[in-house]
Amino acid sequence: MSNSHDTNHTARPLLGCIADDFTGATDLANMLVREGMRTVQTIGIATVAPTDVDAIVVALKSRTIPVDQAVAESLAALAWLQQQGCRQFFFKYCSTFDSTPQGNIGQVTDALLNALGADFTIACPVFPETGRTLYRGHLFINNQLLNESGMQNHPLTPMTDANLVRVLQQQTAGKVGLIGYPVVAQGIAAIAADIASLRQQGVRMAIVDALENSDLYAIGAACADLPLVTGGSGIALGLPGNFIRAGLLSVSQNNQASALPTIDGLSAVLAGSGSLATNAQVTHWNITRPSFCIDALAVARGEPVVANALAFAQKHLSLQAPLIYATTSSEQVKQVQAELGVERAGALIEDTLAEIAKGLFALGVRRFVIAGGETSGAVVKALNVTALRIGKQIDPGVPATASIGDVPLALALKSGNFGAVDFFEKALRELGDDRIQSSLGATGQ
Template identity: 85%
Template sequence: MSISVNPQTKPLLGCIADDFTGATDLANMLVREGMRTVQTIGIPECAPTDVDAIVVALKSRTIPATEAVAESLAALAWLQQQGCQQFFFKYCSTFDSTAAGNIGQVTDALLAALGADFTIACPVFPETGRTLYRGHLFIQNQLLNESGMQNHPLTPMTDANLVRVLQQQTSGKVGLVGYPVVAQGAEAIQTEIAALRQQGVRMAIVDALENADLYAIGAACAGLPLVTGGSGIALGLPGNFIRAGLLNPSENAPANTLPAVEGWSAVLAGSASLATNGQVAHWKENHPAFRIDALAVARGEPVVANALAFASQHLATQASLIYATTTSDEVKQVQATLGVERAGALIEDTLAEIARGLFALGVRRFVIAGGETSGAVVQALNVKALRIGKQIDPGVPATTSIGETPVALALKSGNFGAVDFFEKALRQLGDAR
């Protein structure tokens, strides 16, 4: 693929993300590198204007692979109609989807639709401790399967060897671009890619330890129709368009400029990750919090009404946290009682209904923790698209919805953010209390 000048100023990069917080994370990276970026919630009815990149957020990480493929292909077709010149498939930096895996199947389908024979897979995100060496994924100093991800209630990861993991999800040959090659820079990576293609490799896991590696990998991928990975690899893609003369960030207003949003604030948390558990515990030390009990919801107790009554008592003075976050052991106990799918759906539906109730009370700033929770809430609020603002913590920017009644949102993947993330996010969204 050669990047060519588009006189109609259409978007350059079209992205497909398999969950909502991952999409926001990716958009954050592109904005940091000077690309005006809009995130859509699913495939929109109208195309955004005056943007350099579009990120289509799907909720396809844990659905059946056939459905994930169909949704991803539909998103690709729409992005092609907008005139995008290169495409990016974004998944989690912990490389998780389901036991059967959606990453390989979706990648296969996107390659076929684009008439391409090769792409890379690089979930590395050094700022959050995700690195790859010799094909093995590390979370901070621990292998993926020893990091806590082996106990994830929906997508447990029990193997850190991503070449092996990906090979189980595709009939195509999977290879590796190892760190000794990556450390030599973009030209060496391109040479290795050419050699792997000659060997019939269709997808290659690419090692990386630092952001400098990601910039080199991105430069090496300038000629690929499709790139796949976590949000980190997106750091190196805007530079290709700048070098080709298609993108000049200095000509536009800052890519992260957002309008102010007035209204009350609230925090909703549904993730069971270690990071979110720590954030919830930190918040509860000095701020009001209301816990959602899935078993109480299942018994038909008025949990939503009670949560809204609790929040309304504090709206004028400070934001409240409404959370279903708990330990992985407690999640398993609830799942054993209700079933995995029902337990998850109850929490998502409950937090979505609470979000609608909060909006009716005048809440216009929401901090949301958890990918599934974020997806449920933005759908409940009828959010169709987001403009991406400044970064709050690595991987999480401030955003504002596009529409008649704007809502300020911080959509956080469960594993992301410092322990005081909720407080920082509210300040960045405009709540100075």
């Protein structure tokens, strides 16, 4: 590599990313670090621009907010990333294509394309490592169609149609097309040719099939010249290689991209997701480890749930990390929503866990494992976290992170659907808590 290349490498970020929730942003950043890009995630638009990074991921909370607000926040993030000198842009949403007929994936994509003066992009939420694949435009979760995978029962974005061409077309006036697997299987040149053909036909967005990581690398390479790429975190696997081939990213950085500082302190786990994966993780934890269950109805009645949770945590913190959770079955979630309303039920849980996080911080907790995108967003805001440096992967889609600021925190922010059944234990170990290796026996509320 030439000296001029090295100067360009450290002068400004190459890839600017906008994610529609907090854990999705972390998931994306994890992929970029794996491929050798030094990556910082900001919580919203940062007041101070990150330095000495190859990629910036702006984490918004725009997945389920009104369309106009989601568009405005996304455009503001794009403008800020442009100011940082980014060369290409990425709009990240969930690998289960979480949305409704009202938005927000299509509308935000349209707005970003218009702002960039671009006429075409792809949409590829595929993430094979977590079982998300696309074939003939239909999204599969492991061996089940999206609408039969449990996502049809999601409390905010129920996914009742696995045909993503049809789903996306409901959210945009632009023409939506498909790059099918027979094309993808032929590799980079065939994908690029299909992109050119679709553009000539007036297609504005194209769903892209993929089954394996090798497909994602090929798709990413074919998108090297697109100003905007959209999808789940998986498609980001293929983007760093474009910068390496262009002489803009140093291969020698690859081994250092995931380095994080050591952070000492106590540890805790907070879970607010109602997903099947998080429910299984909570159940696994509860076999031998201390946990406190939050009852949303008790919060609504004005009972001292936060104080009780902190008192419980204080009894256990010196011995091992406690779990404080509001995770429950979809049936119970629906019962609570029926009594409190969907928005109020969600806000009560988020606000409660955020207050508990602040209390845990006051007790000396500096390592947090957090399950659920909405929960993660509420907690990092409550802890005044404005930016994260991304470290090693814990499980597919979830890396260790360290906050950037006066009092650094070690954080693992997990999308509800991600992680193995023993994720909480693995995350605590990766964050530096070696006490989790010994079980101390079951303890309940």
